[in-house]
Amino acid sequence: MTTTSETGTPEAFQPADNGAGKAASYAAASEWRLMWYKFSRHRLAVICGIIVLLLYVVAAFVEFVAPYDPEAQNPASAYQAPTRIHFVDADGQFHLRPFVYGTSSQRNLDTFELEFVEDTSARHHLSLFVQGDDYRLWGLFPSNLHLFGVEDADARVYLLGADRQGRDLLSRIIHGTRLSMSIGLAGVVMSFFIGIVVGGVSGYFGGTIDIVTQRIIEFVRSMPTIPLWLGLAAALPSNWSVMQVYFAITVILSLIGWTGLAQVVRGRALALREEDFIMAARLCGTSRTRIIFKHMVPSFMSHIIAALTLAVPEMIIAETALSFLGLGLRYPAISWGVLLQEAQNLRSVALAPWLLAPGAMVVIAVLALNFLGDGLRDAADPYRR
Amino acid sequence: MSAIEPAFTPAGRRLLDVKGLTKHYPITRGLLRREVGRVRAVDDVTFHVDEGETLGLVGESGCGKTSTGRCLLRAIDPTDGQIIFDRGDGKPVDIAQSEGGSLKALRRDMQMIFQDPFSSLNPRWTLLDLVGEPLVAFGVSKGKALEERVAYLLERVGLRPEYMRRYPHAFSGGERQRIGIARALALNPRLVVADEPVSALDVSVRAQTLNLLEELQQELGLTYLFISHDLSVVQHICDRVVVMYVGKVVEVAKTADLYFTPRHPYTEALLSAVPKPDPEQQSSRIVLQGEVADPSNIPSGCAFHPRCPYAIEKCRTVVPVLETIGDGQQVRCHRAHELSLRGVE
Amino acid sequence: MTDQAMPADMLLDVRDLRTGFALREGYVRAVDGASFHVRRGETIGVVGESGCGKSITARTILRIAGTSDDSLAGKVIFRRSSGEVTDLLELPHSGREIRRIRGAEIAMIFQEPMTAFSPVHTIGNQIIEAIRLHQSISKEEARTAAVDMLRRVEMSSAEKRIDAYPHQLSGGMRQRAMIAMALVCRPQLLLADEPTTALDVTTQAQILGLIRQLKDDLGMSVMMITHDLGVVAETAQTVAVMYLGKVVEMADVKSLFRDPKHPYTRALLASIPKLGRRAGEPLHPVKGMVPSPFNRPIGCPFHTRCPSAMPGICEKSMPGKTTVAGGHTVSCFLFGEGDKAEEQSA
Structure with a gap:
């Protein structure tokens, strides 16, 4: 009969520790640390993450960042170039x-x-x-x-020129950041709740419930989005306040946007049900609530954050499109889509091409969020072998 | 105690008595999940486990050995049958009928070691959380006491206690398997179901793990149900062996009897098929024709008859029963009395 | 060239092969100076644990390892069916020459047959394609050859099964189909990478028997890569034992199992449970774990786990290959510093 020290491994650990503190800190690194190691190697994603962060800081302090009141008119400066x-x-x-x-x-x-x-x-x-x-x-x-x-x-x-009423375009774009960026977040938060509940139920219980919810998701996904938005948005009473319209638009966007998140959650839940460590936890006598909140939720949190990040730009584009068509947010609200309405006619674009600047902002924001989301998605499972 | 057969080894008390255990999976079609067939994963399985012994459960993929092990622990719910567990308090309980609190209480006494040392440990938890999970779930200890118990367990399985704040990603397969063993032992269980505990490990690491399991058994008086497809490992570690084929037990015997005088043609073929690490001992072998039967479409009569070199007409039509012959060897074969089969040398 | 000279019965000579991968975590020396040779008509067993480089070695011979060309060093000298002798490492890895050799002269089978087959074509079409890639014959002739080959791998009702899709076959049948596809061009060398690891023992016995019989029928050589010493003992005439990218011992199968020299081989043989009368003997485990590929020991790769390691020697440098008996070589300081004189060219 051999003793533990002979069969055992303590000696075997030593080679791994030759890398000194580095190996030890890697060994004791939590999931989020590992994700950060992986994410930080994705240079583009890190840069885009900084851009996104800046955009949200700007959105939080628009009044301070913008040089002028966005409504301050100055007829003498109408269509003034940058x-x-x-x-x-x-x-x-x-x-x-x-x-x-x-x-x-x-x-x-x-x-x-x-x-x-x-x-x-x-x-x-x-x-x-x-x-x-x-x-x-x-x-x-x-x-x-x-x-x-x-x-x-x-x-x-006028760093970006002025519009028809001589209002500073830069100030208006900065003010638009608040609505445009936040409507994405708010819409995603709403779809997040619908998605987690529906996807979680579908994946956790499986069987007939899963089949039925999957068909519903497919049905919702198959509806052409633009006409649907148009219809829903056109139904909004025209005397609603800016805030009311804002929330209504958020709800409309998330009613369609939740399906993608539900599918991510369902996929993870289904995969997790098969994991041995879930069964191990059950056999250890761990309660169902503890399994859900200590094992399952942490296991897909990172995936959900990545999916959420990728869902935000879809919302931003949708809001911009609706507002551009005049069916989303309306004056006196300021969003990038609303600002782009002014660039609708050819004459003003020819006369004042800087009116397209809000479009550039949409492109920057959407690209940055997409690259950030890609980076997060790649880092979301640091344990994949 | 049981009317089915006398105990082989009166040495140990009977810890577990499995009677007619059955697990069927319905095959369903369509939205309404109409049942169109059944996978008979485990079909009327009867055996017992004595306290302190290692019972091997062997067979090829799809024979139902893993499902049987999981039914015993109620990781899955059996379709039918009894699993009588005697904890020594004179009140045997039927695991198959236990629910809720009484089932949770039973979990203290039976634990599992998994095959895959990677997926059986939550990568987001530290060793302290992982090994301490059963202790926390049963409210046995917390705080300092929990750490001390985990440190003891880690040391016992040959891991350094100072590593309890580390995560499993820093450990190799063999080391992870030790973490899994430490978790299984945390509550001092009586029965440990080990499902292929070494088959995912490197060859040079397997022996360490097998020796560790043997040491722990002697020290803690554990009873093992050792599920494996590796007949060499089973012969090494098990006291008795149950051979399964397509959901049914075909032979039960003490290890030496089973390996040297097999009574079922399937056991003979299995033993003969094992590649032996000795080039000078390569005897002619029985190569079975065809493949393991599909458990959703089991052949009539004896499920093994299409591949059996000794099959007669009766085997095609009549399902054989498990009967005891000789020195307590149980076998499910019509011709068990007349055949003289070859074991290992 | 003189250094490419090979005895007539030699089919493949791998000399000091090195290759590796640059990963984010660092450079992995997957194969780190492996040398062995394959004779005509023999089965060589390459044994080792996961990460020892045995699969990469086989893939490097076919130049499908996915390692960068500049990580390659050493020689892989192959005698082509034309009699010409070529260093496979000097061929461009996607060039015409190597593609002519792949499949036609050296074929490979894998642990998981689904990786060898496309799921969207029938196995018959894939086998026919493999034939027509190397031989200019008509589709009908190729189909006849494919059915013939499927019969040779003992696939029952081959005429019907030829039109099956891979997922319609059982694991054992898929393995047979893959062997048929690999052998349909009558290669001289078959690289079998853990061909039975995923199979049940009874199916494994069938497949091993089949490979052995086809080897004799077709007169080819087989390189059987496995971690299972039983499979090696059963199928191989020569065995090369690999550990962490190096061949540490090579001998004919009987000497290797009767009189293993290298401490790793000995430890491995003492650690596996044996079926039969000796089953009760205690197992003597190899201590420690296989080192991580990013953290290879310096010197002899096994010295960290070796019971007979000599401090001051084994961790300093890698022992050379020493001949201990005819055809039995070992890389261990217990048996000498290594044969200096020749490169095994006699």
């Missing part, structure tokens, strides 16, 4: 601080077009944390501090 930022003044002198010149508009009597002319007599330096239009942060805290702007209250800087 202001040029200068480092070198009209005399050819270099300045370390960027500055802009004031502009005045005048009608060109040959072409009858409005032209903007820089008034090079006074430089207006761009500064951080300037005082400007009054606002209430989150509708609560009165302030007039803005992230950047020009100190001189008379001069205005």
Whole structure:
């Protein structure tokens, strides 16, 4: 009969520990640490993650980040082109601080077009944390501090140009970030609940329940989404407030969006039911609730986070499309889709192509979320062999 | 105690008495799940396990050995039959009929070691959580006491207790199997069902694990139901062996009797088919024709008759019963009395 | 070239083969100086545990290992059916030359037949395709040849089964179909990678018997890759034992089992339970675990687990191949530093 030290393994561990602390920290790394190791090697996903994070920070502090009140009209600046930022003044002198010149508009009597002319007599330096239009942060805290702007209250800087009413487009896009990015989140949270419940029930119980829910999901998925949205959105009363419309749109989007999540949850639940460690837990006398919350839910949490991230951009696109068609959010709400409505007619696009900038924001946000989601999905199962 | 047959080895008390255990899986079609057939995974299986022994359960894939083991632990619910478990308090209970609290109480006394050391451990849990899971589930210990018990268990199976904060991904297959063994032993069970505990391990690591299981048995007085397809391992570790073929027990005997004087033609063929790691001892072998019968479409009469070299007309039509011949060897074969079969050398 | 000279009865000579994978966790030296040779008409058993590089060795011979070309070193000298002698490692891995050899001169079968077959074509069409890839004959002739081959692998009602899809066959039948596909072009060498590991013992006995019989009928050589010493004892005439990417011992099957030299071979044989009268003997386990491929020991790969390791020697350098008896070589310092003089060319 051999003793444990002969049959045993303590010696066998030593080679693995030769890598010193690194091996030990890997050995003691939790699932989230392992996921982070894997995710952080996905360079593009990390960059996109930072972009997404920035977008949500901006969305949280729009009033502060935007240089102007998005509704502040300035008829003199209608369709004004993006202001040029200068480092070198009209005399050819270099300045370390960027500055802009004031502009005045005048009608060109040959072409009858409005032209903007820089008034090079006074430089207006761009500064951080300037005082400007009054606002209430989150509708609560009165302030007039803005992230950047020009100190001189008379001069205005239009980094992305102005719209028909001479409103600063950049400020409007920044304000649009809040609705556009949050409607994605809110829609996903709603579909998350529907998806988890339906998918969980379907996968956990299996059998006839599973077959029936699967057919329902397939039915919902087979409906053409655009006409359905159009129909549902058109049914919204036109006298609803911005908030009411916002929530109604969220519900409409998530009524269709939950199916993908339900399928992810169902797939994971079905796979987990077959895992030996679930049976092992049962045979250890672990209660059903404990199995669900300590074994099953943590096992698919990471997959769900990845699926959620991939669902957000779908919601953003859907909102943009609806609002663009005038069936989603409406004035006075500001979202990227609403802003794009102004770019609907050819004439204004030809005259002021910067009106398409909100579209670029949609592209950036959607791409960033997609790459982030891909990275998360790849990292979601660090134990795959 | 049981009217079915006398105990082979009066040495041990009878711990488990399995009578007529049956597990059928319905084959269903369509949305209404109409039953169109049945997979007879386990079909009227009867055997017993004495306290302190290692009973081997052998057979090829699809013979129902794993389903039988799982029914005993109520990992799956048997369709029919009795599983009488005697915990020594004079009140034998039928595992097959236990539910809820009484079933949970039974789980303290019976545990399982899994085949796959990877999927049987939740990768998100530390060794402390994994090995301590049964202790927590039964509220046996927590906090410091739990850590001490887990440390003892880890040490007992040859792992360093300081590794209890580590996760299973840092361990090799053989080490993980030790973690699984430590978990199975946490509650001091009487019966351990080991389902192919070494077949997923590297050859050079198997012997460690087998020796560990033997040591633990002697030290803790464990009873093993050892499920395996590897006849060499079974001969090494088991006291008695049950041979199954397509859901039915075809032979039960003490290990030496079964290996040296098999009574069922299937046992003979199985033993003959095992490749022997000795090039100078290669005897002519019985190569069976065809393949294991489909448990959803079992041949008439004796399920083994289409492959049996000794089959006669009766085998095609009449289902043989399990009968005791000689020195308590049980066999399910019409010709058991007349055949003289070859065992291993 | 002189260093490619081989005795006439030699079919394949693998010399100091090295290959590996660059993974995120680091570089894995999957095969780390493996040398062995295969004679005409013999079965060589390559035994080892998971991660010892036995499968990668076989795949590297066919140049399907998926390792990068610059990780390759050593020689794989093969005598082609034309009599010409080629180093397979020098051929481009997707070039015409190697594709002519694959399937036609060296064929491979796997543990899981479903990986060899496409699920969307009948096995017959896949076998016919394999024939017509290497021989210019008509479809009808190829079909006749395929049915003939299926009969040779003892597939019952071969004319009917030829039109079956892989999933319609049982595990044993699929294995037979894969063997038929591998042998239909009459290769000189069959690489069998754990061909019976997934099968039941009774089916395993059928398949092993079949491979043995076909080897004799077709006069080919077989490289039987397995972790099961029983399978080796039963099928092979020569055995190469691999551990962590190296061939540590090579001998004819009888000497290897009767008089194993390398401590690893000895430990392995002492650790497996044996069927029969000796069953009661205690098992002597190999201590420790197989090291992780990212963390290979320096020096002799087995020294961390070896009962006869000599401190100061074994962890310093890798022992060379020493001939202990005719055709019995071992890489272990217990038996010498290694044969310096020749490269086994006699």
